[in-house]
Amino acid sequence: xxxxxxxxxxxxxxxxxxxxxxxxxxxxxxxxxxxxxxxxxxxxxxxxxxxxxxxxxxxxxxxxxxxxxxxxxxxxxxxxxxxxxxxxxxxxxxxxxxxxxxxxxxxxxxxxxxxxxxxxxxxxxxxxxxxx
Numbered sequence: 001x002x003x004x005x006x007x008x009x010x011x012x013x014x015x016x017x018x019x020x021x022x023x024x025x026x027x028x029x030x031x032x033x034x035x036x037x038x039x040x041x042x043x044x045x046x047x048x049x050x051x052x053x054x055x056x057x058x059x060x061x062x063x064x065x066x067x068x069x070x071x072x073x074x075x076x077x078x079x080x081x082x083x084x085x086x087x088x089x090x091x092x093x094x095x096x097x098x099x100x101x102x103x104x105x106x107x108x109x110x111x112x113x114x115x116x117x118x119x120x121x122x123x124x125x126x127x128x129x130x131x132x
Contacts, residue, residue: 011037018100036082068109075101
């Protein structure tokens with residue numbers, strides 16, 4: 001769950017900035033920035049569960065690029081839908097769907113790398129000192 005919370009914080013920060021810049025309206029921008037990451041945080045949680053439970057995906061867990069692309073597809077869809085529904089403007093929806101998930105996909109990639117490194121370090125540490 002901590003992994004989901006850290007990703008949510010990154011995602012919310014990026015979404016707030018992009019939504020405000022696209023709409024120029026603090027209220028609509030804030031609504032997009034609150035709703036879109038909230039939906040994507042839930043999607044992220046289930047995406048993680050799928051990658052942990054489905055054997056085909058679990059075997060590819062270390063392939064960060066493929067995992068990033070799979071989440072990006074979900075993310076693009078959610079971003080467009082939320083921005084379009086709140087603005088009624090397909091252009092803003094499309095721009096939000098391209099810009100915000102693209103930035104967040106890069107952030108996701110590095111977030112995933114950091115958590116993979118953390119898991120690898122935790123797995124390899126035994127707590128015992130050895131002499132060489």
